[in-house]
Amino acid sequence: MSCVAGYRREPPGTHPEYLTPEYRSTLLRAPDRPLVPLSHSLSEVTGPIYGHERVGPLDHDLTRRHDGEPLGERIVVTGFVRDGDGRPVRDSLVEIWQCNAAGRYVHAADRHPAPLDPNFTGAGRCVTDAEGRYRFVTIKPGAYPWGNHENAWRPAHIHFSLFGPAFATRLVTQMYFPGDPLFAHDPIFRSVREPAARERLVARLDMDLTEPEWALGYRWDVVLRGRDATPVEA
Numbered sequence: 027m028s029c030v031a032g033y034r035r036e037p038p039g040t041h042p043e044y045l046t047p048e049y050r051s052t053l054l055r056a057p058d059r060p061l062v063p064l065s066h067s068l069s070e071v072t073g074p075i076y077g078h079e080r081v082g083p084l085d086h087d088l089t090r091r092h093d094g095e096p097l098g099e100r101i102v103v104t105g106f107v108r109d110g111d112g113r114p115v116r117d118s119l120v121e122i123w124q125c126n127a128a129g130r131y132v133h134a135a136d137r138h139p140a141p142l143d144p145n146f147t148g149a150g151r152c153v154t155d156a157e158g159r160y161r162f163v164t165i166k167p168g169a170y171p172w173g174n175h176e177n178a179w180r181p182a183h184i185h186f187s188l189f190g191p192a193f194a195t196r197l198v199t200q201m202y203f204p205g206d207p208l209f210a211h212d213p214i215f216r217s218v219r220e221p222a223a224r225e226r227l228v229a230r231l232d233m234d235l236t237e238p239e240w241a242l243g244y245r246w247d248v249v250l251r252g253r254d255a256t257p258v259e260a
């Protein structure tokens with residue numbers, strides 16, 4: 027498929043190294059031989075695009091998926107998805123998943139002795155609008171221990187998957203909250219070596235998005251390719 031014009035490749039330094047020894051599981055999964063660049067295939071560049079018909083009107087609101095409201099600090103998380111040339115990425119599926127306010131995931135492998143919340147599952151999705159905007163309503167996730175090293179705790183974060191216009195632009199990463207005291211102790215956050223790139227993983231509190239008497243608003247914009255690209259998770 028040499029005639030297919032592929033998406034722009036990431037410049038060096040945008041993303042964490044595959045091997046980040048302080049983040050222990052990268053020792054097992056990092057490639058130990060040089061990567062072989064492959065040209066993008068037609069199916070990667072042209073689609074498929076997910077989610078259009080199947081995303082329900084409440085799928086973006088993680089606080090309204092059960093009979094009652096979840097415990098925790100209600101928040102709005104919103105921002106724009108753009109490509110490396112600053113153009114909005116429209117009609118594109120954005121998915122999130124997170125732990126509850128106590129730092130517990132609804133997952134069989136999560137052994138953290140913190141309570142599950144019967145009113146919180148922790149997964150949501152939406153499709154970007156004509157300006158590339160996404161928006162979620164959720165609760166602020168808690169910190170949780172993760173066993174990477176003695177006394178290891180993750181800063182509060184929300185996992186994001188963004189497809190962009192095609193498979194070749196998919197980004198899986200994590201959004202953090204400003205001023206988290208655990209940043210200095212987290213090998214995953216610190217695996218993004220470039221301080222400016224690291225900052226692009228941190229949302230900012232925005233009082234214009236904050237809804238009085240109801241929820242704090244956080245703004246987090248995502249760039250899928252190019253110099254200002256949002257880093258992937260390690």
Ligand SMILES: [Fe+2]
Nearest residue numbers: 125180183185
């Ligand atoms: Fe997590």
